Amino acid sequence: xxxxxxxxxxxxxxxxxxxxxxxxxxxxxxxLESGTIRYSEIKxxxxxxxxxxxxxxxRQLERDGLVSxxxxxxxxxxxxxxxxxxGNTLIPCMKMLKEWASEHYSVVRQAREQYxxxxxxxxxx
Amino acid sequence: xxxxxxxxxxxxxxxxxxxxxxxxxxxxxxxLESGTIRYSEIKxxxxxxxxxxxxxxxRQLERDGLVSxxxxxxxxxxxxxxxxxxGNTLIPCMKMLKEWASEHYSVVRQAREQYxxxxxxxxxx
DNA sequence: CTGTATCCGAATAGATACTG
DNA sequence: CAGTATCTATTCGGATACAG
Numbered sequence: 001x002x003x004x005x006x007x008x009x010x011x012x013x014x015x016x017x018x019x020x021x022x023x024x025x026x027x028x029x030x031x032l033e034s035g036t037i038r039y040s041e042i043k044x045x046x047x048x049x050x051x052x053x054x055x056x057x058x059r060q061l062e063r064d065g066l067v068s069x070x071x072x073x074x075x076x077x078x079x080x081x082x083x084x085x086x087g088n089t090l091i092p093c094m095k096m097l098k099e100w101a102s103e104h105y106s107v108v109r110q111a112r113e114q115y116x117x118x119x120x121x122x123x124x125x
Numbered sequence: 126x127x128x129x130x131x132x133x134x135x136x137x138x139x140x141x142x143x144x145x146x147x148x149x150x151x152x153x154x155x156x157l158e159s160g161t162i163r164y165s166e167i168k169x170x171x172x173x174x175x176x177x178x179x180x181x182x183x184r185q186l187e188r189d190g191l192v193s194x195x196x197x198x199x200x201x202x203x204x205x206x207x208x209x210x211x212g213n214t215l216i217p218c219m220k221m222l223k224e225w226a227s228e229h230y231s232v233v234r235q236a237r238e239q240y241x242x243x244x245x246x247x248x249x250x
Numbered sequence: 251c252t253g254t255a256t257c258c259g260a261a262t263a264g265a266t267a268c269t270g
Numbered sequence: 271c272a273g274t275a276t277c278t279a280t281t282c283g284g285a286t287a288c289a290g
Contacts, residue, residue, distance in 0.1 A: 012226035013151040013219065019233070021146035023263085026138040039272055050264055055273060065236025076271040077270085086232055093225050094138065100218050101137035107211055108144070111190025148283085164252055175284055180253065201251040202290085 016093075019064055024049055024057045026094060029083065032067060033091060036082040066090065141218075144189055149174055149182045151219060154208065157192060158216060161207040191215065 020026045024046070031037070031045045043054055058081060061067040066087035072078040083091075145151045149171070156162070156170045168179055183206060186192040191212035197203040208216075 012223040012230070013155065014148075015226040015230045015233075016222045017146060017148070017151060021142060021148075023139070023142065023146075026142060030138065043272095051273070052265085052275095053263065056263095063237055063240040064233045065240075066233075071272095074271095075270095077273090079272060086229060086236070089229060090225065093221050096218050096221055097141045098137045100215065101140045104211060104214060105137070105140045108140070108189045108191075111211075112188055115188040115190075176253075177255095177285085178283065181283095196252095199251095200290095202253085204252060 019061075019066070020090075020094075022057060022060065024053050025061060026097075028054070028057050028061060029066065029087065029090060029094065032081060032083045032087070036080050039079045039081070042081065061087070144186075144191070145215075145219075147182060147185070149178050150186060153179070153182050153186060154191065154212065154215060154219065157206060157208045157212070161205050164204045164206065167206065186212070 020029070027046050027049070028042060031042050037045075039054070039058075042058075043049060043051070046054070049057075058067060058069070062069050066084055068082050068084050070080045070082070072080070145154070152171050152174070153167060156167050162170075164179070164183075167183075168174060168176070171179070174182075183192060183194070187194050191209055193207050193209050195205045195207070197205070
């Protein structure tokens with residue numbers, strides 16, 4: 001048993017991160033948690049996302065089978081997005097992450113401030 | 126109550142992802158889960174990481190207060206890294222992510238294959 | 251042994267303009 | 271409304287060389 005076994009175990013992490021490390025993926029999934037909504041609605045909810053990034057993120061999530069896309073060919077067209085059952089299984093994980101963040105992020109921010117202070121202030125003396 | 130409330134809630138996600146979306150951060154944390162180890166040992170365990178990325182990742186985790194660094198000024202120098210208590214609180218989250226991945230990743234891969242097939246094969250028909 | 255510094259190519263992300 | 275296409279700026283990551 002090599003110590004580099006870690007790479008194998010870590011492989012799993014990579015897979016998840018591959019899915020939701022895209023800065024917007026998590027946000028989109030969270031927006032869809034409430035149910036089926038359409039493109040423009042997602043865009044409205046996620047303030048700051050560009051058309052390009054939203055479309056790109058949705059395509060990716062669709063490709064991964066986490067989100068389903070339903071086109072109603074009217075004029076103007078309507079496109080609805082929904083979380084698939086697979087997508088829903090991700091919600092508990094994301095809830096946990098969110099909780100970790102709200103519980104511990106203030107500590108992280110403090111740590112950062114301290115670290116950044118030590119950088120130039122009392123380094124060599 | 127605006128619909129864009131999501132940005133506020135979603136903010137939490139961004140914070141966590143900010144920490145472990147760096148491709149190597151999760152791996153490093155996982156490597157440190159077993160206890161205190163030194164620089165070269167981490168590098169050995171995470172196959173494929175470059176010095177630059179390892180150092181960069183460690184600095185970042187240290188700055189976030191997730192990892193502590195202890196230098197023993199000998200010749201040659203010894204530098205040990207440990208997960209801080211804060212860093213340890215992240216472990217359950219990562220375990221959950223890992224489990225999700227091992228349970229569902231095969232489905233994701235299948236979804237991808239199907240999606241990619243539909244691209245050029247039976248698109249219009 | 252444990253880093254730092256620099257260069258370069260690749261991937262990301264945003265802005266903008268255009269289309270069915 | 272819901273995209274696609276293109277151009278650009280920034281960031282990321284790897285390789286290499288050098289230092290305490």
